[in-house]
Amino acid sequence: MNQQTDPKYQALFTPWKIGNVEIKNRIVMCPMGGTSLFGWFELTGCHFDKEAAKLFLERAQNNVGLIIPGIAPIRDTFWGKYLYQNPKMFEELK
Numbered sequence: 001m002n003q004q005t006d007p008k009y010q011a012l013f014t015p016w017k018i019g020n021v022e023i024k025n026r027i028v029m030c031p032m033g034g035t036s037l038f039g040w041f042e043l044t045g046c047h048f049d050k051e052a053a054k055l056f057l058e059r060a061q062n063n064v065g066l067i068i069p070g071i072a073p074i075r076d077t078f079w080g081k082y083l084y085q086n087p088k089m090f091e092e093l094k
Contacts, residue, residue, distance in 0.1 A: 018066075025065035032070070 013025045075082050
């Protein structure tokens with residue numbers, strides 16, 4: 001018997017809502033990385049790296065209903081410009 005068929009875990013696999021958004025189950029991946037501003041300001045520039053994008057995609061494909069990513073700054077604290085204006089910033093998230 002796996003966790004999806006075990007009655008004591010059935011509630012984890014029921015949908016729920018946050019506002020108007022329905023989440024397919026109650027399995028939530030909490031922030032585990034990306035909580036350091038320094039990772040966003042490496043020598044190669046601000047970016048969301050391929051490894052993090054791959055991790056999120058794999059978790060979503062393996063039944064995680066909601067993924068809460070770590071910090072994602074919207075303004076460069078060193079140069080004062082909004083990071084969404086950098087076309088390469090979120091390229092890996094597409």
